Amino acid sequence: MRLYWLVARGGFRRYATYRMATVAGVFTNTVFGFIITYTYIALWHERPRLGGYDLSQAITFVWLGQALLMTCEMMGGGFADELIERIRTGNIAVDLYRPADLQLWWLAGDLGRAAFHLIGRGVAPMVLGSLAFELALPVNPLTWLAFLLSVALGVVVSFAIRYLVALSAFWLLDGAGAAQIAGLAGMFFSGMLLPLTLFPGLLGEVSRALPWASMLQIPADVFLGKSTGWELVRAYAFQAGWAAALLAAGRALQGVATRRVVVQGG
Amino acid sequence: MAGTTEWVAGAAGPAGEVWVPRSTRWAALRDGLGAYLLIVRMWLRSTMAYRASFVMTAFGNFAATAFDFVTILLMFNHVDTLGGYSLQEVAFLYGTSTVAFGLTDLTVGSMDRLGSRVRDGTLDTLLLRPVPVLAQMAADRFALRRFGRVLQGALVLGYSLAVLDVDWTPLRVLMVPMMVVCGAVIFGAVFVAGAAFQFWAQDASQVQNAFTYGGTTLLQYPPGLFAKDLVRGVTFLVPLAFVNWLPALYVLDRQDPLGLPEFVAFLPPVVAVVCCALAGVLWRAGLRAYRSTGS
Numbered sequence A: 001m002r003l004y005w006l007v008a009r010g011g012f013r014r015y016a017t018y019r020m021a022t023v024a025g026v027f028t029n030t031v032f033g034f035i036i037t038y039t040y041i042a043l044w045h046e047r048p049r050l051g052g053y054d055l056s057q058a059i060t061f062v063w064l065g066q067a068l069l070m071t072c073e074m075m076g077g078g079f080a081d082e083l084i085e086r087i088r089t090g091n092i093a094v095d096l097y098r099p100a101d102l103q104l105w106w107l108a109g110d111l112g113r114a115a116f117h118l119i120g121r122g123v124a125p126m127v128l129g130s131l132a133f134e135l136a137l138p139v140n141p142l143t144w145l146a147f148l149l150s151v152a153l154g155v156v157v158s159f160a161i162r163y164l165v166a167l168s169a170f171w172l173l174d175g176a177g178a179a180q181i182a183g184l185a186g187m188f189f190s191g192m193l194l195p196l197t198l199f200p201g202l203l204g205e206v207s208r209a210l211p212w213a214s215m216l217q218i219p220a221d222v223f224l225g226k227s228t229g230w231e232l233v234r235a236y237a238f239q240a241g242w243a244a245a246l247l248a249a250g251r252a253l254q255g256v257a258t259r260r261v262v263v264q265g266g
Numbered sequence B: 001m002a003g004t005t006e007w008v009a010g011a012a013g014p015a016g017e018v019w020v021p022r023s024t025r026w027a028a029l030r031d032g033l034g035a036y037l038l039i040v041r042m043w044l045r046s047t048m049a050y051r052a053s054f055v056m057t058a059f060g061n062f063a064a065t066a067f068d069f070v071t072i073l074l075m076f077n078h079v080d081t082l083g084g085y086s087l088q089e090v091a092f093l094y095g096t097s098t099v100a101f102g103l104t105d106l107t108v109g110s111m112d113r114l115g116s117r118v119r120d121g122t123l124d125t126l127l128l129r130p131v132p133v134l135a136q137m138a139a140d141r142f143a144l145r146r147f148g149r150v151l152q153g154a155l156v157l158g159y160s161l162a163v164l165d166v167d168w169t170p171l172r173v174l175m176v177p178m179m180v181v182c183g184a185v186i187f188g189a190v191f192v193a194g195a196a197f198q199f200w201a202q203d204a205s206q207v208q209n210a211f212t213y214g215g216t217t218l219l220q221y222p223p224g225l226f227a228k229d230l231v232r233g234v235t236f237l238v239p240l241a242f243v244n245w246l247p248a249l250y251v252l253d254r255q256d257p258l259g260l261p262e263f264v265a266f267l268p269p270v271v272a273v274v275c276c277a278l279a280g281v282l283w284r285a286g287l288r289a290y291r292s293t294g295s
Helices: A002-018 A019-047 A055-068 A079-089 A094-095 A102-132 A142-168 A177-189 A201-209 A217-223 A232-258 B025-046 B052-078 B089-122 B123-127 B134-137 B146-163 B170-200 B205-219 B229-236 B245-252 B260-265 B268-289
Strands: none
Touching: A002 A019, A019 A055, A019 A102, A019 B205, A055 A102, A055 A217, A079 A094, A079 A102, A079 A142, A079 A177, A094 A102, A094 B052, A102 A142, A102 A232, A142 A217, A142 A232, A177 B052, A177 B146, A217 A232, A232 B052, B025 B052, B025 B134, B052 B089, B052 B146, B089 B123, B089 B134, B089 B146, B089 B170, B089 B205, B089 B245, B123 B134, B170 B205, B170 B245, B170 B268, B205 B229, B229 B245, B245 B260
16 A cells, blocks of 8 residues: 555656746636636626526636646546657557556556645636636535545546556557547547536436546536535536446456557567 | 758758758748748658557547637526637637637647757757757657647637628738638747747746647637736737737727727737747747756
């Protein structure tokens, strides 16, 4: 356990090294936050309470999206690019000989990364957004805690998806295509472009049932106090269920990959 | 680098032509363009070696940008107008902004890699070659797949032109290609200026993204949606409003939220030239200030 804790800390510190990049990232998240906020204001001006949110909740949704974009890596990336590269070059063979579980190792590192991105790329845009607009911030500290737990589960789901994508490189060798498709799905089905409650009909129902909802839609609803009591339990169960299923799939795929696939010579 | 020295013999490129930098400004420009096209051709050939991969990534780029328009369609699923603009009008703004930005992204989209090249020291290699660094950076890893964005924007623009209820005078018709070309040049200047900024702030490429990707997102929506200070900022500070907002208001016969006189709609060519000059000054200053990391 101590090993994975150290790996997680390493993940945190690795991303904390790039201070200038973090400041620049906060700038970009804030600019996008402003642009999308104004489009939402126009939209909710025409249709108040659209998708079950009032205007300040809708705006809060925008800034939560900017705050969680890097934390939950909705566009894909993070460790996945590195793992794909290790599979492509054959360095993965070295990893497989390490006395550590491959999946847990990368998960620990990714949790450390997510923790840094939540603090480094999440808090500042949220504060800036709350200075410029009236955000619906929770008053109950328990809601904040419930939100953090939901974000943590969202990160695990995000990791599990990206792990599957990365493992596909064992067969595809070039994982760029799979990563791109996963990134597109992440942007669209997480609620990053528009809250999933605004998606019409079947598209809405399907998108709310897919794992990507765990990355923004569900944490945002917890933050906005939409999920309390049994609703909150259901939200956690949804996220934990997807996390368990996808992690198990990743483990199974990893087993097949390491048994059957010949590692590329370096 | 090039431009002041007279090269007697140039290297013969893969296509057989001889590249010889000369001393005059125009010749230097022509040489830079020639070098750019040479590198682009090289990357094109390497891309086409993996045709299936190219088709997939091009489709990916098309789909990635298409989601932006799908978002707008989903919005209009709930409302008839956004900030007083109809779907057709928003599609016009979206199409002009996306095509202009897409052309820039296609031609000089790799400029934002400058920061990482400074960090890992590979910029030094570019400095040693007798080819303008700007041309090398712009053509670096030229990615034809980015044409997916241009195509997607062009389809939306075509749709909007077909359905828009506009009194098409010859002047209005001419405005459309003018917007796309001048818009692409203005965006190009922003790319170059952003890259020049990275000579100083090496790992701040995200700032550039805010102006480029953020800029094109902003221009996809009617200017009236945004706070006046923001509109002033992208009119007078970083003149993105000249890419499509100001000329589009003329085409659509709409009021400009800042109440600027009508002739500003015809200024994009002037603004584009001024932007390029300023970006050029910034680029040269950045190149002079460059210190290799030595790694």
